[in-house]
Amino acid sequence: MVGAGQLARMTQQPAIALGVELRVLANSPDESAARVIVDTRIGDYRDLADLREFARGCDAVTFDHEHVPTEHIWALAADGVAVHPGADALVHAQDKAVMRERLTAIGAPCPAWRVVSSADEVSAFAEEHGWPVVLKAIRGGYDGRGVWVVRTPEEFPGGELLAEAFVPFQRELAVLVARSPHGQGVSYPVVETVQEDGICVEVLAPAPGLDPEDAAQAQRIALKIAEDLGVTGLLAVEMFETADGLVVNELAMRPHNSGHWTIEGATTSQFEQHLRAVLDLPLGSPAMTAPYVVMANLLGGDDPDIFKRYEHVMAHDPGVKVHFYGKDVRPGRKIGHVTATGADLDTVRARAKHAAVYLTTGEYT
Amino acid sequence: MVGAGQLARMTQQPAIALGVELRVLANSPDESAARVIVDTRIGDYRDLADLREFARGCDAVTFDHEHVPTEHIWALAADGVAVHPGADALVHAQDKAVMRERLTAIGAPCPAWRVVSSADEVSAFAEEHGWPVVLKAIRGGYDGRGVWVVRTPEEFPGGELLAEAFVPFQRELAVLVARSPHGQGVSYPVVETVQEDGICVEVLAPAPGLDPEDAAQAQRIALKIAEDLGVTGLLAVEMFETADGLVVNELAMRPHNSGHWTIEGATTSQFEQHLRAVLDLPLGSPAMTAPYVVMANLLGGDDPDIFKRYEHVMAHDPGVKVHFYGKDVRPGRKIGHVTATGADLDTVRARAKHAAVYLTTGEYT
Numbered sequence: 032m033v034g035a036g037q038l039a040r041m042t043q044q045p046a047i048a049l050g051v052e053l054r055v056l057a058n059s060p061d062e063s064a065a066r067v068i069v070d071t072r073i074g075d076y077r078d079l080a081d082l083r084e085f086a087r088g089c090d091a092v093t094f095d096h097e098h099v100p101t102e103h104i105w106a107l108a109a110d111g112v113a114v115h116p117g118a119d120a121l122v123h124a125q126d127k128a129v130m131r132e133r134l135t136a137i138g139a140p141c142p143a144w145r146v147v148s149s150a151d152e153v154s155a156f157a158e159e160h161g162w163p164v165v166l167k168a169i170r171g172g173y174d175g176r177g178v179w180v181v182r183t184p185e186e187f188p189g190g191e192l193l194a195e196a197f198v199p200f201q202r203e204l205a206v207l208v209a210r211s212p213h214g215q216g217v218s219y220p221v222v223e224t225v226q227e228d229g230i231c232v233e234v235l236a237p238a239p240g241l242d243p244e245d246a247a248q249a250q251r252i253a254l255k256i257a258e259d260l261g262v263t264g265l266l267a268v269e270m271f272e273t274a275d276g277l278v279v280n281e282l283a284m285r286p287h288n289s290g291h292w293t294i295e296g297a298t299t300s301q302f303e304q305h306l307r308a309v310l311d312l313p314l315g316s317p318a319m320t321a322p323y324v325v326m327a328n329l330l331g332g333d334d335p336d337i338f339k340r341y342e343h344v345m346a347h348d349p350g351v352k353v354h355f356y357g358k359d360v361r362p363g364r365k366i367g368h369v370t371a372t373g374a375d376l377d378t379v380r381a382r383a384k385h386a387a388v389y390l391t392t393g394e395y396t
Numbered sequence: 397m398v399g400a401g402q403l404a405r406m407t408q409q410p411a412i413a414l415g416v417e418l419r420v421l422a423n424s425p426d427e428s429a430a431r432v433i434v435d436t437r438i439g440d441y442r443d444l445a446d447l448r449e450f451a452r453g454c455d456a457v458t459f460d461h462e463h464v465p466t467e468h469i470w471a472l473a474a475d476g477v478a479v480h481p482g483a484d485a486l487v488h489a490q491d492k493a494v495m496r497e498r499l500t501a502i503g504a505p506c507p508a509w510r511v512v513s514s515a516d517e518v519s520a521f522a523e524e525h526g527w528p529v530v531l532k533a534i535r536g537g538y539d540g541r542g543v544w545v546v547r548t549p550e551e552f553p554g555g556e557l558l559a560e561a562f563v564p565f566q567r568e569l570a571v572l573v574a575r576s577p578h579g580q581g582v583s584y585p586v587v588e589t590v591q592e593d594g595i596c597v598e599v600l601a602p603a604p605g606l607d608p609e610d611a612a613q614a615q616r617i618a619l620k621i622a623e624d625l626g627v628t629g630l631l632a633v634e635m636f637e638t639a640d641g642l643v644v645n646e647l648a649m650r651p652h653n654s655g656h657w658t659i660e661g662a663t664t665s666q667f668e669q670h671l672r673a674v675l676d677l678p679l680g681s682p683a684m685t686a687p688y689v690v691m692a693n694l695l696g697g698d699d700p701d702i703f704k705r706y707e708h709v710m711a712h713d714p715g716v717k718v719h720f721y722g723k724d725v726r727p728g729r730k731i732g733h734v735t736a737t738g739a740d741l742d743t744v745r746a747r748a749k750h751a752a753v754y755l756t757t758g759e760y761t
Contacts, residue, residue, distance in 0.1 A: 040412060041412070043412060043432070044409045044413070047406070047408060047432050048409070048659075048717070048718065048720065049718065049720065050720030050721075052431070065434075066417070066434060067408070067411075067412050067434060068432075068434065069430075069431060069432060069433065069434055069436075071434075294413075295663075298660075298714075298715050298717075298737075299714070307710070312706075312707060312710055313707060313710040313714065314714065315710070315714050315715070316715040318715065320685055320686070320737075321685070341677075342677060342678060345672070345678040345680070346678035349663075349664070349678065349681040350663050350680070350681040350683065352413070352663075353413065354413045355413065355415030356415075357415055367415070372663075372685075
């Protein structure tokens, strides 16, 4: 796995059970996954020589993030390395313009969109589709960075950007599917994601009150995207639920924050599923282990010394599951997550929220 | 954790989530846990200098096996190391004569027993309690080794042994409890263990059809032993169910084969629970995640190349969970286990058995 963040770290847990010898390419031995994976190589994912050295002897190469240059992935594939997802698929998670073009071509529901490179072009787009306009960096955006919601042409930040019509959504959903090289596909239940300032703070599984027809439609859309784009491994499809139906927002081709609930909440965690998919093993059951599962992210607060609060959370609720990423606490940084499961959604949600808020702020909700 | 077998290996999984930096003392870098734990130290657990070097900087020291000399554990404690379980407790899992003496003193149900060192003493014991007599090595027995069921004095193998009256049991049960240094205790549901040739092959959770009064009594016995012996960490109590009630067979003070089902089958796995207990953190919920959970051990068969069978098992049953220990296949060696969960015991048991038998022998059950 190229990259040694929390996604690689959490992938080590099922790798241990499956007997998969996981190797990661880290920037430094202090990174989240490097702390828990014996076969950690230090190198630069932007350097083809480092990638080639890293890939030597691997049965498959996959990613913890989308930042490896597309041409390097082509080069690895040309060397005979089994890269999953391949560059032709991954480019759709790297380049939002390529993604919109392809999704439009295969008939997946998208907002109106256009590539723009001047304030005048933004105005022209807004004349057709109205203000506000959502502008996105074509490459490299993450967790709300690289996204601007503009209400006048003067707010155009410059550069070549993807313009999208603002979608008046009711809520945000996510569908996580896996597809293996031999073509097997599975879909997890559709979840609701709750964002604050562009960062996911809470995931509710399954999405409460979602019409079963809409849920099935969301899963069909995600599986069709995975197949048509030739995705191997996981594909997370973020969607808007609107009065007129579903609209695809973003794609990610790796374990995804919206799937952390699967560690306890599904028979096969997304991390195990990703390993099975990229190794072309039969996929595991995505069935839920409880009626409701809620995941809440832990965002670093002002007080870095969380140990006493960690003890409180464990004592307060012996059933809540705490996951730390081995990262120093910095305000707003994702340092971990908590998961609660149960039969009553309100209770499960309150338990997860209490643990997350108390751990990060010391406030008692 | 002193020792780097599969118990330490599986402890790494919750250590990753809890943010606990797990260090192991291994005999060699090829051992099961050494393959997945970055902070692996190589040394000899029988050597006090190695143990002292290993313990330096650890918040707590615990064990993957019972073989560390009791006097070394006393020495570590005298150095100020937080050792859990402490030597005064652990000796009851190391020395079967000490264990029987103490259990008898606290009123835990035991078979008749006596330390013997000659065929004549075995005969005298049998005159009181009947043949056959069960003879056990006082220290060092494991997985059926160091146990003899003798029907005549001529079968006495020599040495100083523990003689026990043969218990005509209906089945074998196990109770897993945890106790933390501040005195919190929890008990997992009582399970049935199925042995073949002295090796556990299958664990059924909860023990099917067990009278609720007997289940509560078994849990009370185990919690009382943990408290009276001052156990910190996990305590597994193996029991016989007989027509006259429960009889304690063996004790172990570490994660135990009879608790592997908890990885998927309980809210808190035994490995997480052991970490929480030895670090004096609040204990986690032992509640089951499904009505029935069955674990079957994978014992190495004649054919070491299990990869195709591994694929079959995953394809045949997407819900079965496979755990490998990173060990080479040798006939009879525990190389992993499988777990199935569900609402119907017969189905769950058949699924686990199919996976275990097919993986190890290629036979289709």
